[in-house]
Amino acid sequence: MIEVRDLCKSFGSSSVLRELSFKIERGSFTSFIGPNGAGKSTLFRILLGLVEKSRGSVIIDGSEMKHPGWSIELKKRMGFSPENLYIHGHLTGREFLQFVARIKGDSFSKVDEMLDRFQLTLAAHRKVATYSKGMKQRLVLAQALLGAPDLLFLDEPTGGLDPRGTLDFYDILGELKSKGVTVVMNSHFLEEIETRMDRVGILIGGKLVAFSSPSQLIQSSGLKESITVQFKSIEKGQIPERFQSRAKQLEDHSFLISCSRDEKLELMKEISSRGSELQDFQLIVPSLSDVYHSYLRGADL
Amino acid sequence: MKGVVHFFSREITLGRRNRLILGLGSMTFFLSLILAYFGTIQNPGAEKGVLGFSSFEATVISLTALSTYLIPIIALVLGFDSTANEMETGSFELFFTYPLKKSEIYFGKFLGLATLLVVSTTTGFLVAGLIIGWKIGWESFGIYLNFVLASNLLGLTFLALSFFFSNLVEKRAQMLGLNLFSWFFFVILFDLGLILLLVALEGRVPQEVASAVLFLNPADLFRFMSTATIENIRNSYGIAAVVAHNFFSLKVLILTLALWVALPLCGGYLLFKRRSIKR
Known part of the structure; x- marks a missing residue:
């Protein structure tokens, strides 16, 4: 040791x-x-x-x-x-x-x-x-x-x-x-x-x-998971209200939505229950690289 | 002490690969022949005004003058280059993590480089000496052999000095500067300074003291040793040689040059032992 x-x-x-x-x-x-x-x-x-x-x-x-x-x-x-x-x-x-x-x-x-x-x-x-x-x-x-x-x-x-x-x-x-x-x-x-x-x-x-x-570094970093969703047309209204402030439009039909680990399934359920014409989605999990960069930002480097 | 053998072998392999032995041997061989043939006209034992191999006495006097300048710089560059390269390339950093004593690295490298230096210069001088002897006879061949021995001791002295100076500082430029300065100091500046001092003191310095001071310079010791067995050196080789020859025997000269190898080598080891990685 x-x-x-x-x-x-x-x-x-x-x-x-x-x-x-x-x-x-x-x-x-x-x-x-x-x-x-x-x-x-x-x-x-x-x-x-x-x-x-x-x-x-x-x-x-x-x-x-x-x-x-x-x-x-x-x-x-x-x-x-x-x-x-x-x-x-x-x-x-x-x-x-x-x-x-x-x-x-x-x-x-x-x-x-x-x-x-x-x-x-x-x-x-x-x-x-x-x-x-x-x-x-x-x-x-x-x-x-x-x-x-x-x-x-x-x-x-x-x-x-x-x-x-x-x-x-x-x-x-x-x-x-x-x-x-x-x-x-x-x-x-x-x-x-x-x-x-x-x-x-x-x-x-x-x-x-x-x-x-x-894994502990990622968990304790406080960084949230996020989901990118892609619809057939641009309609921010398709995103549940309480997530709208956390939604960021990426490109024509895609949005990046930050959510906690627990909110992830709930968000997907709500989107699908609204009958939105969802084309694709991707779950983005914080990585060691994200944690590292958050430390760098914290250190103002 | 197996590490000494490993580093010794490594230096020999590297020296063989980069053609160090061949280069140094060829240089000493050709310089000896050229000087013996063209450069001995004015020396004792030579037939005045006639080109060609004359005598071993004349050859040794010419070669001594040249070797005093050449062999120290070769030995210094050899030692400096080896130490600086290992330091700069990170080899020491790696070697120091191996299960070795630092003494094994240091003395293994010195022995390897010393062997390369001795083998190459001895081979070059000896082959040239055999050709000269074949042409003029073997009567004074012992004088030539004494010169070869002195040359080797001079080379080893300056190799040891380079190990000392290269471990005294950290940076390559500083190492190069110190090694070059040591050459300049011992080969040129020391005698010049001593002559100026003796002139300034107008002969108030006893001969014993003057000759003892010369023992502080390995280049002077080499000059005395290499010409120590030449009888008529007094007529041709300056006051310093005469003074030294009057007071010191060949054995003393050999012993003193050997000390000049041992002391800087041991001093260099003490510095090397304390060396840590600074990058």
Whole structure:
């Protein structure tokens, strides 16, 4: 388990992280989201023992982090995939992974397995300089998984991946979840993490403004569900009176109506009971992205 | 200490791939031959006014003058480039999360680069030396071998200095500036400053003190060491060499240059150990 208490970090007079406190359970998947400069990468570097904290404490499985970082034993359990890593272009993909495998005490057969899992087998003999951005990203992810870590830190792991690569990556994460691996991520891809993370932390201006499960974040946000309805002709009168003030005309024959979760069925019943010539309707449920943007608006960003 | 071996191997592979050994070896080989053939006319042991391979004494004197400028800058750039690249590309950030001691990363990289430097310069100089020896005979080949050893110690000294200076600051431009300044200081400024000081003091400085001060400059130590086995150096190689040769043996020179490798290397390690990621 990772426990962070009152974590603060300043660079000179600039305060980057302000009194962060949270717990990450063993085997859970957690992602931090936030605008650029919110402190996500700094938080990651502190959790990894790369950057010294200014105040507070970071505890992993009962061991408190002391300068200059984690013990070799704890590092053996960690895997890290940085956001931007320019692997030395003169090494081949296989050579790079073999170099990491030797350091982490893993076998070369695991290297081949990783190359296969990340669809790099055919390019394994090529110098990394010839790899595309997505291939380099896959290579960086593959090195993080060498040594069978039970604690993975992934900084923007799907940043350079194509849709297929992204799906493959989350398939692999699914396997890791079944093995009890703890994953801590930074990501800007909110749709990806909404259904896959157990916890999401929203960092804005160095503060952890929310830390909960995606569904709890949505529920507690106060954001309402909405329905778009499309009629054959424009007739606002077809919308029940008490919803009319919340109805916004979108295009020729469509209206967007905000309603609470409980009002949703009632609204649909009333519309249909009025014999309106309803052409189509769509239920719009608030997403993690809506919650995130509402926090950003609240922070005036 | 397996990590040392891993990083050592990595540097060797990279050096082989980017043709560092081939480039440095070829450069030292051709420069040695060109200088031995064209540049020794005025040196002791050479036949005045006649082009061609003359003697190992003459060759070593010419090569010493050139190597004093060339080898330090090559070693400094080699060390700076390696450290700055690892820092800028985020490699250190990743390496520091691996189950390794920082000493394994630092000394593994140094040993790898040092091996590349030593192998390339030794190969270049030795192959050229064998050609020269084949042409003029092997009588003074020991003088040439002594020069090759001194060149290697000079290269290692400046490689260690580059590891020290590159870990002293954070930014690439600062690293480059410090490394270039160290070259300028040790290769040019130090002797110039010392001469000006001695002239200003009008000979009131004892010879022992003057020569001891020269030990503060590895470039001077290299000059003395590489020419230490040449008998008639007094006639041709300046007052500094004469002073040093009068007071210090070859063993002392080797030991002092070895210290010049060890001290900045260890100093650099202490800085590297404290290094954290600032980005």
